[in-house]
Amino acid sequence: MRRIHVFVLAxxxxxxxxxxxxxxDVKLPRLFSDxxxxxxxxxxxxxxxxxxxxxxxxxxxxxxxxxxxGSDGRWFVMLPxxxxxxxxxxxxAGANTITLADVLVGDVWVGSGQSNMxxxxxxxxxxDREIAQANDARIRLFTVPRTVADVPRDDxxxxxxxxxxxxxxxxxxxxxxxxxxxxxRRTHDVPMGLVHASWGGxxxxxxxxxxxxxxxxxxxxxxxQWTRTLSDYPSAKTRYDKQRxxxxxxxxxAKAQGKDPKNPPTAPRGPGHHWTPxxxxxxxxxxxxxxxxxxxxxxxxxSNAQPYRSSLExxxxxxxxxxxxxxxxxxxxxxxxxxxxxxxYPRQEAPSESAWAExxxxxxxxxxxxxxxxxxxxxxxxxxxxxxxxxxxVGRRLALAARALSYGERxxxxxxxxxxxxxxxPRLRVRFRxxxxxxxxxxEKLLGFAVAGRDRRxxxxxxxxxxxxxxxxxxxxxxxxxxxxxxxxxPACSLYNREGLPAxxxxxxxxxxxxxxx
Numbered sequence: 164m165r166r167i168h169v170f171v172l173a174x175x176x177x178x179x180x181x182x183x184x185x186x187x188d189v190k191l192p193r194l195f196s197d198x199x200x201x202x203x204x205x206x207x208x209x210x211x212x213x214x215x216x217x218x219x220x221x222x223x224x225x226x227x228x229x230x231x232x233g234s235d236g237r238w239f240v241m242l243p244x245x246x247x248x249x250x251x252x253x254x255x256a257g258a259n260t261i262t263l264a265d266v267l268v269g270d271v272w273v274g275s276g277q278s279n280m281x282x283x284x285x286x287x288x289x290x291d292r293e294i295a296q297a298n299d300a301r302i303r304l305f306t307v308p309r310t311v312a313d314v315p316r317d318d319x320x321x322x323x324x325x326x327x328x329x330x331x332x333x334x335x336x337x338x339x340x341x342x343x344x345x346x347x348r349r350t351h352d353v354p355m356g357l358v359h360a361s362w363g364g365x366x367x368x369x370x371x372x373x374x375x376x377x378x379x380x381x382x383x384x385x386x387x388q389w390t391r392t393l394s395d396y397p398s399a400k401t402r403y404d405k406q407r408x409x410x411x412x413x414x415x416x417a418k419a420q421g422k423d424p425k426n427p428p429t430a431p432r433g434p435g436h437h438w439t440p441x442x443x444x445x446x447x448x449x450x451x452x453x454x455x456x457x458x459x460x461x462x463x464x465x466s467n468a469q470p471y472r473s474s475l476e477x478x479x480x481x482x483x484x485x486x487x488x489x490x491x492x493x494x495x496x497x498x499x500x501x502x503x504x505x506x507x508y509p510r511q512e513a514p515s516e517s518a519w520a521e522x523x524x525x526x527x528x529x530x531x532x533x534x535x536x537x538x539x540x541x542x543x544x545x546x547x548x549x550x551x552x553x554x555x556x557v558g559r560r561l562a563l564a565a566r567a568l569s570y571g572e573r574x575x576x577x578x579x580x581x582x583x584x585x586x587x588x589p590r591l592r593v594r595f596r597x598x599x600x601x602x603x604x605x606x607e608k609l610l611g612f613a614v615a616g617r618d619r620r621x622x623x624x625x626x627x628x629x630x631x632x633x634x635x636x637x638x639x640x641x642x643x644x645x646x647x648x649x650x651x652x653x654p655a656c657s658l659y660n661r662e663g664l665p666a667x668x669x670x671x672x673x674x675x676x677x678x679x680x681x
Contacts (some may be wrong), residue, residue, distance in 0.1 A: 189213045189257035192317065194454055196324040200267045200303045200356025202455040203247040205494075210239035210453055213257045222254040223266075239453070247353040265327075267303065269354025270347070271456045272565075274340035275370065275448065276463035278363030279502070279550055279557075287338045288552040294330050301353075302328035302344050304336050307360035310446030311435050315372070319450045325356075337361065339462055339502070342558025347565060350572070358456075360447045365437050366466040367480045370448065373441025375487040381479050382440075389440050396433035403431050444487075452491040458498030458569055459488065460561055464522050465549060468504060474521035478528050485532055496534045498569040500561050501526065503537050503667075505544030505551050508652040514613040514621035519652045523668050536564030539578050542665045546653050560664065575599040578664035584646055584671045590636040591646050593671075598631050600661030609633065611656030614643040619674055621647060633658065645672035 191211040201207050201223075209221050213232045220229045221240050232238035249267035254260060274280055284294050308321040326332045333341055337359040344355040362369075368376060368385055376382045406428040414424035432438050461484075467477045485499050503526050504519055529535055538560035543553045563576040579595040579602060591614060595602065609626040612635045624635040624646070635646055649656040649668035658666040 188259045189217070189219055189255055189261060191255060191261060192450065193319050193321075193323045194305065194358075194451065195253075195255075195263060197264045198266075198303050198325040198327050199253075199263065199305070200269050200271055200325070200354050201242070201245070201253075202271045202356075202457060203268045203353065204244050205455050206244055207242040207455045208239055208453050209242060209253075209255070210237070211255065212236045213238055217257050219255065219257040222256070224251055224268075249354065267301065267354035267356070269301070269356060270351075271356040271358065271454070272340070272343070272458055272460055273358045273360065273451060273456055274337050274343070274460040274462075275360045276461050276502075277361060277365045277466060279465070279505075279554075280337055280339055280359075280361040280460070280462035281363050282338050282550055282554060283335045284333050284338045284341060285335070286550070286552065287554045293555075294334055297328055297330055297333040297341065297345075299328050299345075299348060302341075302348065302355045302357065304328060304332055304341075305356070305358045306336065307358065307447045307451070309362050309437070311437055311439055311442040312446035312449075313442070315445045315449035317450055317453075319447070338554040339557050339561070340460060342555050343460060343561045343565070344558075346559050346562030347570075350566060351570060358451060358454075360451065361462075362437055362443060362447070364466055365443060365463070367463060367477060367484055368440045369438055369443040370463070371441060371480060371484045372444050372449075372487050372491070375483050376440050379479070379483065381476070382483075385476070386440055389438075392432050393434065396431060399431035400433065403428060448488070449491070452488075452493075455494070456492065456497065458500065458565065461499065461501040462557070463501075464504050464526060465507075468519045468522040470518050472518075474518070474525045477522055478525035481525060481529050482532065485529060485535065496532070498534050498536070498565060499529075499532070500536045500538070500564045500568070501529065502557055502561065503527065503539050503541070505540035506542070506653040507544050507546065507549055509546055510653045510655060511651055514623065514647070515651065517650060517652050520650045520654075520668060520670075524670070527667060527669075534568055536561075536568050536576060537667070538564060539665050539667050541649050541654065541656060541668055544653065563664075575660065575662040575664065577667070579658060579660050579666040581648070581667065581669035581671070586644070587634070589641055589643070590634050591643050591671075592629070593633045593635065593646060593648075595631065595633075595666070597664075598660050599664070602628055602631060602633070603659050603661055604628060604657050605659055606657045609657055611649045611654050611658065613647045613650065614640050615645045615647075615672070616640045616642050617644060619645075619672075621645075621650075645670070645674070647671070 228240040230238045230240045247269050250265040253263040253266045305325045307319045310320040340357045417424040544551045566572040567576040577597040580597045582594040582596045585592045612624040612626040613621040614624040615621040622639045624637045626635045647670040
């Protein structure tokens with residue numbers, strides 16, 4: 164057995180927020196349990212708590228690493244890189260011995276965001292068949308309990324533990340994460356570990372470290388507004404309690420009359436609410452950051468796509484989220500793959516401004532960061548359901564991005580992406596990147612393009628393919644200077660590449676959002 168000795172004192176800021184456990188027993192965080200997956204081909208951190216300066220030895224795959232806790236009882240070791248395989252045993256020995264069984268080595272992905280990432284397998288299209296077929300012992304699942312915290316925690320809440328994928332365990336798991344892993348398992352024969360940490364109806368700022376928010380002057384209005392929300396909470400709570408009591412009486416009366424009661428009043432935001440800036444990062448993401456991973460998946464934005472919220476604010480928030488997560492994980496620019504907002508709301512008859520289109524543009528801007536990929540969902544949403552049931556294509560498109568960016572495969576992973584526009588008299592010629600095998604139109608005609616002249620009034624355009632470009636024009640606009648595509652909450656759009664991936668919504672202009680009427 165190869166033996167490596169390491170003495171590690173406490174590292175400031177590495178594991179914060181939880182005191183060492185009472186007694187002499189060695190303790191591991193809940194991320195370490197039977198059936199877990201450790202990241203392959205990279206040094207893996209194992210950490211926990213023990214008596215101050217107690218020697219702790221970790222044994223795995225014929226190797227030993229020994230450490231000693233600091234004065235606060237915290238310890239960690241780094242296991243050397245290991246190829247995919249398993250199952251194995253992982254043993255941690257100090258005053259007591261912990262043995263974890265059925266441990267695999269493969270790829271670990273963290274999936275986070277709001278309700279569309281949280282959406283369970285029981286709520287997807289063809290759920291009965293999909294659940295029945297979800298039976299792969301090389302896929303492992305871990306769900307982080309919902310937790311809001313004031314300071315970064317170093318362990319997740321509750322009794323969370325890893326489980327083996329079966330039709331029973333997958334029922335309540337993130338459908339997007341599962342379909343992503345299923346696609347990767349079809350092309351890469353390595354175990355997949357899925358760590359799911361999401362919460363429906365949450366804004367991006369809840370998932371960004373509070374320290375990051377406080378260090379950026381652009382986020383001060385957001386933090387000030389939350390401070391005001393907290394100061395108003397006592398009076399808001401009093402009003403809510405009165406409304407709730409009235410609703411309880413009316414609800415009971417309606418039920419007695421065989422009627423459906425109205426929806427209850429909404430509880431006000433206040434201390435411990437899941438909209439707390441930084442609160443979900445502290446409670447649900449910070450405990451994961453010492454864990455070695457392959458990359459992250461993200462599906463969020465609906466809560467920020469509001470007329471009263473600035474998409475420019477989201478652009479900065481989303482960038483801060485990606486940068487801060489990478490900084491806290493300290494794994495360079497690990498792959499960060501995200502889903503652009505799907506189409507939603509009733510379709511508009513004429514071109515118009517759209518908070519959802521603006522937020523999609525803010526999401527696209529994150530692609531300027533290295534090792535980022537975006538799954539476009541503009542064609543698989545539902546006008547009347549903010550939770551579209553087609554999560555299979557979402558997972559497949561995320562997996563394509565992973566295959567290209569993380570696994571180095573030569574695959575087309577993006578739909579056509581705007582690459583510039585050339586004026587040609589009364590027409591505009593639009594160029595694209597990521598055309599793959601060529602541009603194609605789904606349906607009878609090319610839809611979703613609008614043009615405008617110097618008056619900035621957009622009208623629907625006549626559009627046609629011309630080789631690797633799209634030519635757009637309108638008899639209503641003699642001298643077009645701007646073109647937009649799929650710029651709406653729920654646009655009609657039909658441009659794809661031959662690989663079946665939809666074109667990314669775009670605009671060629673940089674005109675201010677919501678320009679005033681003349």
